[in-house]
Amino acid sequence: MKILIILLQTAFFIGTAPILSGLITKVKNNIRMRKGPSVLQPYYNLAKLFSKGEVVSDTASWIFRATPFMVISSSLAAAMLIPILVPSGSMYHMGDFLALIFILTLGRFFLALSGLDTGSSFGGMGSSREMFISSLAEPAACLVIFSLYLQFGATNISAFGGAGRLSVASLVAGIALFLVTIAETSRIPVDNQETHLELTMTHEAMVLEYSGRSLAMLEMASYIKQMIWFFLVAQIMFPVAMPASGDIAQLAFRTLWYFARILIIAAAVALVEISLAKMRLFRVADFLGFAFVLSIVATVCAILGV
């Protein structure tokens, strides 16, 4: 029964992941006085890519072919650790926040390798930049986890709901994690998903050589990854106490609230994207440095117990 519920909620999680990108694009376009594509566009794109043929470079090795599977399975595995409807027990005991970050990193590692694999000029640049950015983002994320551990005594994601009250430490940690999320989901001001300029790309440059089904898998993986990061920020910033039993009303409320707070985060990301220019590449160090400092503050707050 539990396994079935976990599978069901993971399917639900994955199924709703692409709509976030559609929504962000829609919000941005409406602010820009444009209609923009439908919020379902990411689904159409995936359907299109899945039905298309694929071109693989002659110089590509097995890494290039294996990467889409590695990336999507790491994202799927990470998604399994996200608690949504199940109140307690289950799989997320073994899968805490720290495990989640390292599972995602496995996918990133392969993605960076595949960027180098074909030997094209853009892929290599993308990989090098991705590693540069993640080497700055990960310490901040780890320190956020540390502060949360001090506060809740666990690195388990469902524990962050705590008593359903937002502490100062959680707020600061949430902001720090939001900055990390912007970097991890390749959003402005760190990266720009909308650009066609290969020379400025980070994430997009690594997947530039992919097409068809492989590209669809990579895109799907990044939608899931984005959903995970948004969920984590939402879980810290908008904590909900664990319901005692599987009451239907409780369940409905949780589902609604689960969606609403992710939408709030998505809207915040869209607003940040529209109101800022992308940073110079090396300014990303300052940006993520700031996230790191915030996570130290969160740790201090957690120690002080505020």
Next chain:
Amino acid sequence: MDHPEIVSHIRDKFPGDRVSLDPHAYPDELRMHASPESFKGVCLELHKILSSPVMMLFALDERAKLNKFVINCVFADMKKSRWIIVSMDTPPDKACFDSLSKDIYSASLFEREIKEMFGIEPTGNPDPRRLNLHDEVWPQGNYPLRKDFVKMQDGPRGDYRFNRVEGSGVFEVPVGPVHAGIIGPGHFRFSVAGEPIINLETRFGFTHRGAEKLFEGRPYPEAVRISECISGDSAFAHSLAFINAAEKIVGVSVPAKAAYTRGILLELERMYNHVNDIGGIAIDVGFSFPAAYASIIKEAILQLNEKLTGSRYLKNVNLVGGVSIDIDETGKRALLESLGKIKRDIEELARMLEASVSFMDRVDTTGALRRKTAEDIGVVGLAARASGIPMDLRKYFPGIYKDAKFNMITQASGDVLARLRVRISESGESCRLIEEFARDLKEGEEINVVPELREGCAIGYTEGWRGPVLYWLKTDAGGSIERCKIVDPSFHNWQGLSYAVLGNIIPDFPVCNKSFDLSYSGNDL
């Protein structure tokens, strides 16, 4: 130096029959003919006293009638509002001339062009490579601008070598000629150490259409239409420069209303391109809201263009002897009304950009082209003004701009921000100029006169939105064109871009490139 003064100065330096003066020139031209031995000396002397880059350097094939090639070198004398043309002859069996490029950098690309198009050797030019004719396509021994060239002949093929930067950790990044997005084709070869660019070499010619050859043998009306297609975003400036040369040859004086109409349309073309580039700079740093705003303003200007002329890109307007459209009172009212709104919108756009810290951080100090560098490599037009070089044909060759009290806009720093600010200020100035010109439009005045065809050659010029667009035109008595040499400002300024990006990081290249926004087709011809 004054007109007679320059002549006597050159005469003193090059006595005897080494330099002779052509008395048939127009008031804004001074033509000298130099012997092959003194050609280089005269050019260097003029370059020194005028501090002008080589504005044009080109060859003529006169073998059929006079059994010689002619080389022409054009300098601008900004202070005296005239062009100084030095010519020399070279025999067809041993066609060569002394290269200027070791002393004047701005001559080097022209010399490579002459070599590939005519097979005339610039003796002493250090770069033996072709420029726009690619070895992959054009076998050796084909010289397409010679009059007797009919069809490409097969022959041995050469190869093209890029300059190499070597050392540990230095990588080459080849980009293009096919780019993402809808832009022209050009190849950029970066040498990078990590992210910083240590060398950029450009290779163009992918849109080479043989434009200069297309002009040959055509009558004026057809040729004007071709000139509109040299660089689509400067259709009006190109046709105006062509017309300017043609009208000098036929000796027609344009009706006042036609001159003002041309002034209005030239400024409208400048405005829509400047607004487009302001938005383009914003989008290249990922700042999408102002970019969306700019595209709305651009569309408003294009619609205004269509309302006035029937063409969004101002084609089919210029004629030899005037213009084809009459801006009447209703047109004038519509113009001034739209202009007021456009002006406010541009000011709002500029405020939006200047108020954004994240945007200003991206453009300030990025892609700086120092004045000395710009002068040495002969950068012209908008990019030159952003680096602090006072150079604008509207000021130094004023015409109708004289009464409108044109203000030349310059900036000192030469970075992306400076080029952005020049664009913003020039858009405002263009609005003012259009209002001035519109006031002088009189209802019912004639807008064109029919020219009498004549033989001759002349320089045509206009300050397009990128910079000076230059045409050198030679026609026969029936008014059909014998030779047309075109120089778009992009030809000079691509070199400027190669220097401006040095030391910048690769992800900043697109915004540097956009801040110049040069034409591929205007360069390739």
